[in-house]
Amino acid sequence: MAHTSPATVGMPVEEIDTPCLVVDLDAFERNVDKLGRYMRDHGLRHRAHAKTHKSADIAKVQIERGGACGVCCQKVGEAEALVEAGLRDVLVSNQVVAPKKIARLAALATRARVLVCVDDLGNVDDLSAAAVEAGSTLECLVEIDVGAGRCGVAPGEAAVALARRIADRPGLAFAGLQAYQGRAQHVRDHGERRALIQTAIDETKRTVALLEAEGLPCAIVAGAGTGSFEMEGASGVYNELQCGSYVFMDADYQRVRDSGDRPISEFENSLFILTAVMSKAKPDIAICDAGLKAQSVDSGMPLVFGRSDVEYLKASDEHGVIADPGNVLRLNDRLRLIPGHCDPTVNVHDWLVGVRDGRVEALWPVTARGALL
Amino acid sequence: MAHTSPATVGMPVEEIDTPCLVVDLDAFERNVDKLGRYMRDHGLRHRAHAKTHKSADIAKVQIERGGACGVCCQKVGEAEALVEAGLRDVLVSNQVVAPKKIARLAALATRARVLVCVDDLGNVDDLSAAAVEAGSTLECLVEIDVGAGRCGVAPGEAAVALARRIADRPGLAFAGLQAYQGRAQHVRDHGERRALIQTAIDETKRTVALLEAEGLPCAIVAGAGTGSFEMEGASGVYNELQCGSYVFMDADYQRVRDSGDRPISEFENSLFILTAVMSKAKPDIAICDAGLKAQSVDSGMPLVFGRSDVEYLKASDEHGVIADPGNVLRLNDRLRLIPGHCDPTVNVHDWLVGVRDGRVEALWPVTARGALL
Structure with a gap:
């Protein structure tokens, strides 16, 4: 039941198959560093919550680079998968x-x-x-x-x-x-x-x-x-x-503001659903290949990253309807979506594709995906 | 990345691990028979949509018992998994x-x-x-x-x-x-x-x-x-x-009525999320082990099957909050939930546990779970 991975290490980002999760490694590492610095500066331990990413690889970055003392998870099955992977x-x-x-x-x-x-x-x-x-x-x-x-x-x-x-x-x-x-x-x-x-x-x-x-x-x-x-x-x-x-981060956490009405601690979106246009039969909408099975919409629809000209309107099982009022999208065009809620979105994917400088640098399995028991 | 299965064939239902999906095989077969009869009586072909169940085993029942001519699916990866399994x-x-x-x-x-x-x-x-x-x-x-x-x-x-x-x-x-x-x-x-x-x-x-x-x-x-x-x-x-x-069927489809204000064609709920109470620290609520990662809530919260005394109020990542006004629930008590929306709920599970007469009769992998590409 493990599926074809959407990418291989070294591949240009243009060749990544969709839909899948991509991690902007620069933004991800800045987030890890920022929280690691805070914990060190304040003499606190950070036990990183792995229910978000369910990835042993990411947990190891949080520990080795970010200084976390260990991890949390929510299910015995997650704990087993993470220990099996070296935690x-x-x-x-x-x-x-x-x-x-x-x-x-x-x-x-x-x-x-x-x-x-x-x-x-x-x-x-x-x-x-x-x-x-x-x-x-x-x-x-x-x-x-x-x-x-x-x-x-x-x-x-x-x-x-x-x-x-x-x-x-x-x-x-x-x-x-x-x-x-x-x-x-x-x-x-x-x-x-x-x-x-x-x-x-x-x-x-x-x-x-x-x-x-x-x-x-x-x-x-x-x-x-x-x-x-x-x-x-x-x-x-x-x-x-x-x-x-x-x-x-995710679309919902971006709406949570600090005392200066900025996103909390200025953490950055580093996780995206990479999606492609798979139908463009109408001038004002495009249909993309990421629907309810590529994300969780419990906290609302995803946001389209870096684009103000198009908007993700609604999700059905395998489709997303994108408003395209300027009729700018074409078949196979790609969009990065900021998930509404990161944790349950990661849980429907088998892979996290780490990207930097236009190339795939890491391909991480979602170690504890679906570990419900 | 395949996980421990929640059950083994022959096991009493009381021993099934939670949360997981259980299929009431009698209700499931009645649904298959009912639609098969309709198609035969009306000289129509039924091409069963496998995006619902993503299971080669269920597709084979639809074909062999229900007379379906084949299956539909929505992704090439689903088609590959189903052909690999014999479709x-x-x-x-x-x-x-x-x-x-x-x-x-x-x-x-x-x-x-x-x-x-x-x-x-x-x-x-x-x-x-x-x-x-x-x-x-x-x-x-x-x-x-x-x-x-x-x-x-x-x-x-x-x-x-x-x-x-x-x-x-x-x-x-x-x-x-x-x-x-x-x-x-x-x-x-x-x-x-x-x-x-x-x-x-x-x-x-x-x-x-x-x-x-x-x-x-x-x-x-x-x-x-x-x-x-x-x-x-x-x-x-x-x-x-x-x-x-x-x-x-699911909670949302149960709200769709026929001309006599009955559920459509009187199909029955045959799919349930089996969940157990994992915290009972307060008299008026219980916390169960099925949250957002055990289901999709895009079409609303699940219903508690066969119970009018308790209600599933809300879902967080790994928890469901159950209203228990009579304080009747205890730790490890089990509930069957009717999913709000069956298709994306099946997609977060690796197994379908078929039950009949109090025992596990079938353990079906969700063949095309997560086949997004």
């Missing part, structure tokens, strides 16, 4: 509760440092039993809900109860807190975002202090994303930030 | 205009009957040159735009010019018309849908007559989908119908 420090920043998945996670911890989030007392017992059985240690972060309304227990006493249970159980190590305010990341307005994150910081600080007072110090206080990391970074509370989308 | 009659119901793709299509036509749609005169010349080079014959359908506003030339003279060019060129055979009204398929109201399809029928009939008068008879007059096939089927104009979604 050695992986947090599953999510709950793992199904018995088979717990057994796989415990086995994986014999091959790499593996951390996982918990928000349920019974789950702590299950993780402990599996780790003992596998002869491994699972480091556990207690997840608190700091406003995202998703996973995680309430900050405060519930977190202490979980931490104590973890510390008491064999095969487990209490490693700290997961306190990610996911809902705030895409809030456009800087002031509104700041208010949400301030609440998250306050709740996290209170919980860290409570744990400390109970003899359960947090080695890791984790969270933050591309939309908010400078806030958690300046808090004095968080010490391990989990930015992922910053490497690629 | 022998494949229409790429789409334009193929990139030189590399044309060469692959012409080569494929040495191994199977291959048909393709055209809406550009220059493309006819390119297809001809490639077929001559490969020593194959490409059967071409002229695509007319009968209201979908996507690919295809205007009905009438433009179609005649294309047909004549095809007939004149070596390596090609003029096979008829592609006249698919895609926009009408999901129109909820029966009367409104009927009006759109009637226009498509009228325009197609006129074009068929014009071609006939020019000595270019149409062996194939193709189109129709799950939302409208009984209208094209009764037209006396169309003779090859391309229904695809009927095998699975």
Whole structure:
């Protein structure tokens, strides 16, 4: 089920087959460098979120060039694929509760440092039993809900109860807190975002202090994303930030503004869907070859990069309808689309084609594509 | 990059790993039988659209059990994967205009009957040159735009010019018309849908007559989908119908009603996303393990099958938020979700798990998953 790759290394960009994902390596490296510098300058660890790119190659750039301490991912299957590809420090920043998945996670911890989030007392017992059985240690972060309304227990006493249970159980190590305010990341307005994150910081600080007072110090206080990391970074509370989308950016993140009404930290779009015109039977529209199966439109339509004369209007399964009011597009013309939402868009592709100076420089498999289990 | 399968044949359904796609084989077979009977009773050919399921196994059931004459797909890569898996009659119901793709299509036509749609005169010349080079014959359908506003030339003279060019060129055979009204398929109201399809029928009939008068008879007059096939089927104009979604159905197609305000032809939901609760830290919501990477939400959120007490509210990358007002859900509880839109949902999965009588009976690879090129 692996498919023909859209490019080979050394090929001129004009010859890349479409539709596919291309990575502008210069912009990508500037994003990696920019965040790496920030983390170094502020004495923070960056645990890069690999759910964005699902690529072991990109994770290695984030670690070796950007100074990241390791990666996060969301599924045991992603963790397995990344460890298989050489990664050695992986947090599953999510709950793992199904018995088979717990057994796989415990086995994986014999091959790499593996951390996982918990928000349920019974789950702590299950993780402990599996780790003992596998002869491994699972480091556990207690997840608190700091406003995202998703996973995680309430900050405060519930977190202490979980931490104590973890510390008491064999095969487990209490490693700290997961306190990610996911809902705030895409809030456009800087002031509104700041208010949400301030609440998250306050709740996290209170919980860290409570744990400390109970003899359960947090080695890791984790969270933050591309939309908010400078806030958690300046808090004095968080010490391990989990930015992922910053490497690629997308149309939706470009709408999230900093205090000067600029895109956050001036990260650049480095990920594009390369598409070609495949029907031009009408003067005012063109049909391109990238539709719903080449991207996710959950956060809106993609933007056409570097063009104000044409616009991506709508997507059907295999087609995109491009408004072409000037009738300038021709068959086989190529466009670069900025995906509406990078993470689920990467997940429908098998390859990332790295380009620089008009040539294909890298061809990276999407290592953990489709790793749902 | 092939991942662990979520099930093995013979396994009780309770042991299937999540999230994954399950097919209720009884409902699936009833759908196949129902459409097969309709086609037989009306003297029509069914060319099953494989873009829905991308599965050679399902295509073979549609052909062997349902009487389909062959399959359609939308990409050369899909056609290659299906021919590789044993299919022998494949229409790429789409334009193929990139030189590399044309060469692959012409080569494929040495191994199977291959048909393709055209809406550009220059493309006819390119297809001809490639077929001559490969020593194959490409059967071409002229695509007319009968209201979908996507690919295809205007009905009438433009179609005649294309047909004549095809007939004149070596390596090609003029096979008829592609006249698919895609926009009408999901129109909820029966009367409104009927009006759109009637226009498509009228325009197609006129074009068929014009071609006939020019000595270019149409062996194939193709189109129709799950939302409208009984209208094209009764037209006396169309003779090859391309229904695809009927095998699975989805939440959106369930909202499309027939003249008696019932779901179209009473096809049943046979495709489900099996998901499990992975966080239950709050009384009124549960978090399940199927988010944006386990489905496409372009046509809305999935429905929870057979349950009125819980509701799938929203999706983030790897999570679904389930309203659980009665606090009835527990960790590892399973739900069956009816996808909002079946085609792009299947495209993010590697496997279809066929179930019957509480056991896994079939494990089908999604043969052409991700075949974008």
